[in-house]
Amino acid sequence: MFVWFHKLGSPPHFYQLAGRLLPWVGAACAICLVAGLYLGLFVAPPDYQQGESYRIIYVHVPAAWMSMFIYMVMATAGGIALVWRIKLADLAAEMAAPIGASFTFLALATGSLWGKPMWGTWWVWDARLTSELILLFLYLGYMALRSAIENPQTAARAAAILALVGVVNIPIIHYSVEWWYTLHQPATVTKFDKPSIVWEMLLPLLLMALAFKLLFAYLLMYKMRTEVLVREQKSGWVKQRLEANN
Amino acid sequence: MREFLEMGGYATYVWTSYGLTFAVLAANLIAARNKRRLVHQQLLRRLQSEEQ
Numbered sequence: 001m002f003v004w005f006h007k008l009g010s011p012p013h014f015y016q017l018a019g020r021l022l023p024w025v026g027a028a029c030a031i032c033l034v035a036g037l038y039l040g041l042f043v044a045p046p047d048y049q050q051g052e053s054y055r056i057i058y059v060h061v062p063a064a065w066m067s068m069f070i071y072m073v074m075a076t077a078g079g080i081a082l083v084w085r086i087k088l089a090d091l092a093a094e095m096a097a098p099i100g101a102s103f104t105f106l107a108l109a110t111g112s113l114w115g116k117p118m119w120g121t122w123w124v125w126d127a128r129l130t131s132e133l134i135l136l137f138l139y140l141g142y143m144a145l146r147s148a149i150e151n152p153q154t155a156a157r158a159a160a161i162l163a164l165v166g167v168v169n170i171p172i173i174h175y176s177v178e179w180w181y182t183l184h185q186p187a188t189v190t191k192f193d194k195p196s197i198v199w200e201m202l203l204p205l206l207l208m209a210l211a212f213k214l215l216f217a218y219l220l221m222y223k224m225r226t227e228v229l230v231r232e233q234k235s236g237w238v239k240q241r242l243e244a245n246n
Numbered sequence: 247m248r249e250f251l252e253m254g255g256y257a258t259y260v261w262t263s264y265g266l267t268f269a270v271l272a273a274n275l276i277a278a279r280n281k282r283r284l285v286h287q288q289l290l291r292r293l294q295s296e297e298q
Contacts, residue, residue, distance in 0.1 A: 042250075052254035059267040102270050110263040117259050219274055226282040233289055242289055 009086050011228045012237040018221040025221070029214035036207030044201045056114040057201075061188075062209040064107035066216060067135055068170050070100035074142070075167045078160030088224070090156045091231065093163065094146060095223040099216055101139035108132055127176035128184035131169060138166040 040058040047054035074096040081090035111129065112122045123129065142159050149155035177186045188197050197205070232238050253260040 046254065051256065053256035053259060055253065055260050056263045059263055063267065099274060102274055106267050106270055109266055113259045113263045113266075117256055215271060219278055222278050222282070226278070226285050229289060230285055233292070238289070239293060242286070242293055 009088055011088065011232050011235075014088055015225055015228055015237075015241065018225050022218060022221055022225075025214055025218045029211050029218055032207050032211035032214060036204045036211055038204075039200075040204030040208065044204055045198075047201075050118060053114065053117050056110055058204055058208045060107060060110040060114055061205060062212045063103045063110060064132070065209055066212050067100060067104035067107050067132065068173060069213070070096050070103060070216060071135060071138070071163075071166070071170060074100060075160075075163040078156075078163040082157060082160045082164075087231070088228070090160070091224050091227055092220065093160065094156075095220055095227060096216075097139055097143050097146075099219050099223075101136060101143065103212070103216075104132065104136040104139055108136065126184050127180035128173065131173040131176050134169055135166075135173060138162075138169060142166075 036058065041055060044055075046052050074093045077089045077093035077096065080086055081093060108129070111132075115124075116122050142162055145162055146155045146159045149158055177184050229238050229241070251257060251261075
């Protein structure tokens with residue numbers, strides 16, 4: 001187990017393993033995406049209250065889940081880098097931030113596009129919407145802080161601390177719909193009793209969520225593979241890799 | 247087909263949401279690929295100049 005961890009933490013081993021995993025993750029993502037889109041747009045019945053407009057759920061909710069999931073990945077990786085000084089963990093945190101910001105932006109934008117026809121407004125300062133907007137600013141602040149500090153080690157530590165402090169926002173986002181019962185509807189799926197959604201509507205939602213998770217895994221590994229070459233460019237294995245051209 | 251595209255009158259909202267989502271995700275993938283190409287080129291060039 002420890003040997004395995006040690007190997008995974010070594011850049012050349014990570015580079016090779018991620019390179020082998022990438023095509024499989026990509027293929028699985030494409031399958032889930034096609035199946036989720038087909039079931040969500042063609043098979044799932046219209047909602048009895050919202051008609052066809054509810055189909056935005058299949059991009060909105062998975063994007064919102066990803067925005068929180070990636071934040072936790074980023075903060076955890078930052079914490080690991082802070083405590084154990086594992087270079088790959090810091091790399092993962094840095095590469096995850098723009099992907100997380102993208103999903104947060106999408107959650108906000110698609111939510112706005114769903115809010116206009118259903119609530120009659122693009123935006124309200126509801127607790128859920130406001131805390132999700134704060135999440136976007138946390139991602140942007142993280143990225144800005146990293147690029148503002150020149151020393152890479154100081155930048156990594158400062159950014160990791162910012163990310164860890166920002167974790168407090170995650171439960172606020174999750175419980176905001178219960179603590180301040182305003183406009184955003186409460187959770188449909190992520191609650192302990194049975195989800196209040198029929199099977200034909202739930203399956204495409206789960207497939208889209210899985211597709212987004214796999215896409216995140218793909219993007220993260222892909223970007224880390226690129227960046228690890230830059231950071232390790234002085235070591236022999238990078239030269240070998242470049243000469244072998246893969 | 248036309249009925250499907252109209253989305254019960256919500257076409258603008260539904261298709262803008264889907265379009266935006268795929269545009270942003272595709273942009274992430276394209277940016278990652280371009281960055282990889284650039285890094286490969288730069289590192290290869292450096293490697294070649296070191297060897298000469």
